[in-house]
Amino acid sequence: IHGVGRITAIELMSTMPELGSMSGKQAASLAGLAPHPRDSGSLSRKRFIRPGRRNAKTILFMAALTAARSKSRLGDFYRNLVERGKRKIVAITALMRKIIVIANARIRDMKIQQQS
Template identity: 40%
Template structure:
């Protein structure tokens, strides 16, 4: 059945990910593991109950801080060593809200950036609304699926971009005036930000924001 589908549908092969991006994605996963572990220790700190336990937790948090800082340097070195990643990083970092962690996440977890149109790249990141229908019933369109790490990174970037990028400020203000919920506005801003970044990498130039 799968072979028949491949013959009938206009499918294009997915190119293998470059070694540099695979390496970058691996270090990003390790960084996230440390961040989650540090977050858990910080939560445990509130219920330590004993000074000795508190000191032990604090020493572990400090260890995670050092390891995360070390990984940040390694991630930056991987990007700097690749001409393609370095050039893409130069372009993306000019956009307000695209800090080092968001930048590395986009480069490592979204290699399709610049290779897909605006609708497909938004869907891949889990930022495109999809219909919810069954027979004659039609529900509200919602976002679902996609790459959670990329979506979360774009949410963080959109929080800053909607205060500094004129196009996104205008989008935010229009949606607020229309009575849209804050989460809906954030999703729309993150999606539009991704469209801007996608175009920048595709055309290899900064877009007037």
């Protein structure tokens, strides 16, 4: 994954050992990167991310900054969000969520492959 090096991967695995055994939405929520609605009836409010594992957020933030500057699909994803009018911090948060979902899926696939 662009932006995730060896040390970042090790720190992420030590912070979130559950990775690979849950869905992408659950992984994002555990890291504190899933938008939670605060709607009531016909009232629809802005969605905020809730506190999650602070260390995981810090690790993912640095990985997202690196990925945003790269010439990869993740960098294109970030630039596309900014061009569409999203604030840069919102785009970085979306990139952080995307990285944790990709990492969760890759770890899950590696576990399945090792079992076979």
